[in-house]
Amino acid sequence: MTTTRASASLARSWSLLYLLVAIGWMGCARDPITGRRQLVLVSEAEEIAMGRQASADVDVSMGLYPDDALQTYVEGLGLELARRSERPELPWRFRIVDSPVVNAFALPGGYIYVTRGILAHMGSEAALVGVLGHEIGHVTARHSVEQMSKQQLAGLGVGLGGIFFPEVQQFGDVLGGSLGLLFLKFGRDAERESDRLGVRYSLTAGYDPTEMATFFAVLGRLSEGRASVPSWASTHPDPQDREQAILEQLRVERGALTDLEVGEEGYLSRLDGLVFGENPREGFMRDQRFIHPELRFQLDYPEGWRVQNTQTVVYAAPPDGGAALQLTLARAPEGTSPEAHARDFFRKNRLEFGTGEQLRVGPFTAYRAPFRARTQNAEIYGQAGFIADGELLYELIGLTRANAIRGYTPIFNAVIESFDRVTDERDLEVQPSRLKLYTVPRSMTLANALEQAGMTEDDRDTLSIVNNLRLNETVAAGKRIKILERSP
Ligand SMILES: [Zn+2]
Structure with missing residues (x-):
């Protein structure tokens, strides 16, 4: 995001x-x-x-x-x-x-x-x-x-x-x-x-x-x-x-x-x-932790859940697809309480909501409440958390079916409570990999050229495809190939 x-x-x-x-x-x-x-x-x-x-x-x-x-x-x-x-x-x-x-x-x-x-x-x-x-x-x-x-x-x-x-x-x-x-x-x-x-x-x-x-x-x-x-x-x-x-x-x-x-x-x-490749400045996963270096927050998803980061939403779901948890970012005037934002959110989306509670997650004030929505085919139940960071308001919306909400509520709550500032300073410095050009000094195989250019074993197969050359194929002297500049 x-x-x-x-x-x-x-x-x-x-x-x-x-x-x-x-x-x-x-x-x-x-x-x-x-x-x-x-x-x-x-x-x-x-x-x-x-x-x-x-x-x-x-x-x-x-x-x-x-x-x-x-x-x-x-x-x-x-x-x-x-x-x-x-x-x-x-x-x-x-x-x-x-x-x-x-x-x-x-x-x-x-x-x-x-x-x-x-x-x-x-x-x-x-x-x-x-x-x-x-x-x-x-x-x-x-x-x-x-x-x-x-x-x-x-x-x-x-x-x-x-x-x-x-x-x-x-x-x-x-x-x-x-x-x-x-x-x-x-x-x-x-x-x-x-x-x-x-x-x-x-x-x-x-x-x-x-x-x-x-x-x-x-x-x-x-x-x-x-x-x-x-x-x-x-x-x-x-x-x-x-x-x-x-x-x-x-x-x-x-x-x-x-x-x-x-x-x-x-x-x-x-x-x-x-x-x-993926640009980690826009958020990246380390094991089950999602880290956003620009927005300086992190949160932990349950073991086995798949997480998909898009420009506007971070989606997460268990392997069986029985629930979904989405993280979005809204802006509100500085000083808007998470509770006021929550009520506004529920009203706009025409959701019935239950009794909520204020809480602190990491250094942030937050509010969470259960809700439900009736669609033509089903009733959807959920648990929503709203977390304030200055004028930014994070919305964490967990959804599932009526018969599964009891089991998922503690899981949704654990994710909401894991929300925190980035704890490892090094995560704030992460940079994307970039394509660079390398001029092959003399005739040699692609494998040798990549080694000369300082590429690691891990990148060899990727670069073989990116250059449309087999590793054992000979590259002529003076030809430029694509290599990678990795984030330190
Ligand atoms: Zn086509």
Whole structure:
């Protein structure tokens, strides 16, 4: 979680989508590019409105990567491609989100995102152009709006009844995967179509699509034998097949084009200093302790619970998903008592609350109280703690079902009571890892080059993938490779 971003929920986008369906018209339009008949629920103006709203949620909930030069660079490349696409008039927008995950996604209306994680894993401007072209393809072929429309229908059928107030919705998110609405999953055909469009846009702009094919090899390696499959790979099946398909298309469409741009050197220079992996300044876990060095607090979660830190909320849940505990940050005028804030919170969220108590946790004043909420399908019970630190007010909301609240109340209370100032001063100094460039002094294997650059054994496999080189592969003298600058 970060200090600067206000607590936001996705409730707005849900109500917007609901409205769009209510006023929308059912129609079948022929796509301008593919000629395929599609189920289209929304007009272009509605498509843009839908994308703009969802993008505002992405900006807040995921956060943009704070590097203006890099943002401008990606935006410039994207606009150049979009201008040559079949829908140049859309309000195209290209942004880097501050996430270590390897991902890129397109929202309806031309709102395209890449993560800093995907940038770190690419080796050339042409690869980036290929990925941006692919995402542009999802918009020009209207996959994004089509898919969002389908999800609206699905959502209305099953999910919407449960969304009563934001906390319950987030409760659903932590169990069902957060931001599911925004990460639209496309079918295999849609992916292939976007690949073809990506290749075409790359060629039109003079870039070499071979680099896009190469990037699929990186995605393939990322998903090999790893617990966490990168999203872009998991939603985009068969990296190897797609690599081949791209090369095949290139053979056919390249024609007389020569001197296609790769842009390796310039691209690598731009990655120098890029934050890599999770940024611990925004909070990190050590065993079951969550530590936030910027906000200078820590708290302890129960053994075995999984904790997910996002820009606005820290979610936690036991392995069986039978409860959820979320931590959010609110601002209140200095001197607002935790009790006054609690009453306000309960009223705003239309929660019935019981008798509470004031307490001290660490050096802070706090208030806690039980509450319950009735949704259409179930009764949710909870225990909430509110902790004041100057004008900051932390809200710790534990939720579970009626028959489990007795067992969970002491567990929620223990987490609330563990809230404290950071106890180990060294935790306040933690810094993120950053990508650095290392010029290989003479021809040697990647393994040797990484050793020469002072990289540890632990980082070798990661850097092998990030550089798209095998450890025993020879690196030529003078070539620059990506290495890591670790926090001391
Ligand atoms: Zn895709």
